[in-house]
């Protein structure tokens with residue numbers, strides 16, 4: 001198929017998905033988006049209705065080399081990247097970076113470790129309802145934490161860092177999930193609440209616009225990265241899953257960094273003790289889903305009505321009671337560590353959340369048996 005070069009072939013954005021780029025090119029030139037999509041794609045080799053971009057055709061359309069396009073568009077790389085290293089859902093990024101790209105919304109496929117735009121000091125966060133990114137000028141600790149996170153990544157690789165940061169987010173979710181604010185003003189709960197008030201002002205009338213669960217992840221991000229350094233450390237992992245004395249040392253170290261024990265009611269469960277006993281000696285959990293570059297059409301599906309309704313409900317709920325922990329724990333972003341491969345199956349997320357803080361004797365006995373079996377190589 002002969003493809004003619006467009007008169008104004010703007011460059012793709014970094015990590016942009018091909019469908020988003022093609023859609024912007026169509027908008028800028030007043031072309032039919034699906035017509036343009038069909039021109040530069042072909043049916044995937046395995047058959048079926050989904051299509052994949054032919055790099056040479058996109059190069060002909062834009063007058064840009066395949067090499068230059070592939071530098072920005074992960075889907076054009078040959079060989080294909082390891083998709084497990086990326087989030088499985090494309091998302092909007094930093095609005096200030098996006099403002100430099102004409103033709104409409106820019107949708108990107110970001111690697112797991114990308115939470116903050118360091119250039120513009122904005123929170124990008126995990127894929128969520130596409131609310132505007134948050135400005136972090138007033139909370140520099142969140143920006144610094146992205147740099148620490150990148151250092152962790154260089155030291156331990158993506159798989160261990162991914163599991164550690166999500167695990168740490170789940171600890172923060174459990175700690176923030178209290179019936180009432182802790183009396184001790186030094187409790188980390190108050191730090192998170194204060195940050196959340198900067199990111200999501202306490203006003204019911206604007207809640208729908210200002211609320212996003214992604215911003216709650218921002219509020220706990222500095223402590224999550226701090227905990228992730230312990231979780232990735234072979235020394236501390238060994239202690240966490242070691243003798244009772246070792247485990248006490250690990251829990252002591254946790255309390256040097258955040259409030260621990262985080263509840264004075266042990267019967268409510270303890271996610272950190274649960275992780276130390278049940279998960280710390282096993283390999284890191286991997287993403288549940290991976291991205292697929294093949295898609296049926298160019299246009300990205302609009303936000304599902306159900307998601308918007310859920311968002312509206314969460315925003316209103318949060319503006320009334322400022323309870324954040326359960327919103328974090330229920331968010332898809334940390335599902336791989338709430339619902340681990342070796343955990344019992346639950347029909348509802350509430351069951352999996354409850355399980356992730358269980359420390360009862362029955363679970364301890366079962367874990368001890370599994371460890372013996374693992375050591376015996378069964």
Ligand SMILES: [Zn+2]
Nearest residue numbers: 094097117120
């Ligand atoms: Zn930016």
